[in-house]
Amino acid sequence: MNKMFERIVATAPGNRTLTDAERKELAADNMTEYTVTVHSRPSDEPSTEISVVVDKSLPPWVITFDNFLLPEECDALIALGYKYEYKRSQDVGAAKFDGSHEGVQSTRRTSENAWCSDHHGCRKEELAVKIHERMSKVMGIPPENSEDLQMLKYEKGQFYRTHHDYIPHQKDRQCGPRILTFFLYLSDVEEGGGTNFPQLNITVMPKKGRALLWPSTLNADPMVKDGRTSHQAMDVIEGTKFATNGWVHMYDYVTPQKKGCN
Ligand SMILES: O=C(O)CCC(=O)C(=O)O
Numbered sequence: 001m002n003k004m005f006e007r008i009v010a011t012a013p014g015n016r017t018l019t020d021a022e023r024k025e026l027a028a029d030n031m032t033e034y035t036v037t038v039h040s041r042p043s044d045e046p047s048t049e050i051s052v053v054v055d056k057s058l059p060p061w062v063i064t065f066d067n068f069l070l071p072e073e074c075d076a077l078i079a080l081g082y083k084y085e086y087k088r089s090q091d092v093g094a095a096k097f098d099g100s101h102e103g104v105q106s107t108r109r110t111s112e113n114a115w116c117s118d119h120h121g122c123r124k125e126e127l128a129v130k131i132h133e134r135m136s137k138v139m140g141i142p143p144e145n146s147e148d149l150q151m152l153k154y155e156k157g158q159f160y161r162t163h164h165d166y167i168p169h170q171k172d173r174q175c176g177p178r179i180l181t182f183f184l185y186l187s188d189v190e191e192g193g194g195t196n197f198p199q200l201n202i203t204v205m206p207k208k209g210r211a212l213l214w215p216s217t218l219n220a221d222p223m224v225k226d227g228r229t230s231h232q233a234m235d236v237i238e239g240t241k242f243a244t245n246g247w248v249h250m251y252d253y254v255t256p257q258k259k260g261c262n
Pocket residue numbers: 152160165193194195196231232233234243245
């Protein structure tokens with residue numbers, strides 16, 4: 001994980017002067033000329049040691065990408081959310097007899113969301129494929145390791161209180177745990193709606209086309225939760241916030257999901 005973040009920071013196309021050939025290659029790959037900003041990193045030195053003790057003694061990675069999505073891609077993703085219908089968001093609830101988990105309505109999360117899912121075809125739409133590929137190329141992790149995109153909509157006064165994206169029971173499933181969250185902001189918000197990491201004292205404000213990436217697990221042991229990246233979606237004070245969750249797993253998520261094994 002450390003090596004991945006170090007490479008992303010070192011190679012961000014918007015942080016360098018590109019040659020015409022590089023620019024053409026990016027466009028041919030459906031990539032944008034994103035810039036990367038580091039909000040938190042373990043160390044300025046490249047990591048050498050694989051150690052849970054060292055991981056816990058150094059800050060976790062939190063980075064943002066500006067211009068990760070083009071404005072028209074943001075608009076088209078919002079439209080996909082409407083097409084597949086935003087509904088009141090649910091949290092992961094109790095385990096059921098067959099090993100699946102209930103969805104529960106929660107007062108801690110008042111947004112609406114729509115899933116760009118594989119089973120109803122949204123994930124196969126050209127735009128969804130393109131965005132999954134872009135995230136995959138940046139991370140160097142296959143697109144199949146990402147969950148279906150979860151499209152979010154927060155109106156004025158809506159929020160998601162402090163939580164962690166790591167879901168404990170998935171450690172023992174074929175897909176493994178969520179190791180990263182690749183979060184995409186699809187709209188500017190007039191006021192409020194930031195993503196806040198209380199333990200790190202970091203708040204990222206929504207901006208159309210911006211992406212935010214952070215780990216849910218430790219570098220030395222990606223099965224183990226890094227509790228320091230708990231976070232919250234702060235209340236939207238004015239405007240509407242559209243965003244997308246891209247949750248990345250340790251292993252292939254798409255294949256086991258087809259069999260209900262997630
Ligand atoms: O909306 C945000 O800023 C964060 C949302 C979030 O953390 C989630 O949906 O898991």
